[in-house]
Amino acid sequence: GLLEAMQERAIATAGGFxxxxxxxxxxxxxxxxxxxxxGLLEAMQRRATATAGGFxxxxxxxxxxxxxxxxxxxxxGLLEAMQG
Numbered sequence: 001g002l003l004e005a006m007q008e009r010a011i012a013t014a015g016g017f018x019x020x021x022x023x024x025x026x027x028x029x030x031x032x033x034x035x036x037x038x039g040l041l042e043a044m045q046r047r048a049t050a051t052a053g054g055f056x057x058x059x060x061x062x063x064x065x066x067x068x069x070x071x072x073x074x075x076x077g078l079l080e081a082m083q084g
Contacts, residue, residue, distance in 0.1 A: 007040045014043040022048045023059040023066075030066035041067075045075045052081035 010025060022044050029036050048055070048063060055063070060082055067074050
């Protein structure tokens with residue numbers, strides 16, 4: 001379906017996501033009540049970790065709200081990167 005295709009595309013292109021796009025994607029999935037593939041959340045957390053310095057406070061809040069809403073514990077590296 002559409003959600004599965006979107007997830008596959010997002011995983012394949014995760015390296016090009018800007019911080020706001022990472023936060024928006026994860027937020028949208030949480031808001032929809034979707035259960036994304038583990039691979040998608042892993043890819044988005046890796047990208048967020050790599051681009052942590054570019055996140056504004058709203059992006060950080062949206063990302064962590066979305067992860068919490070989906071019951072996903074943030075990766076340790078992500079937490080460290082956002083604090084740094």
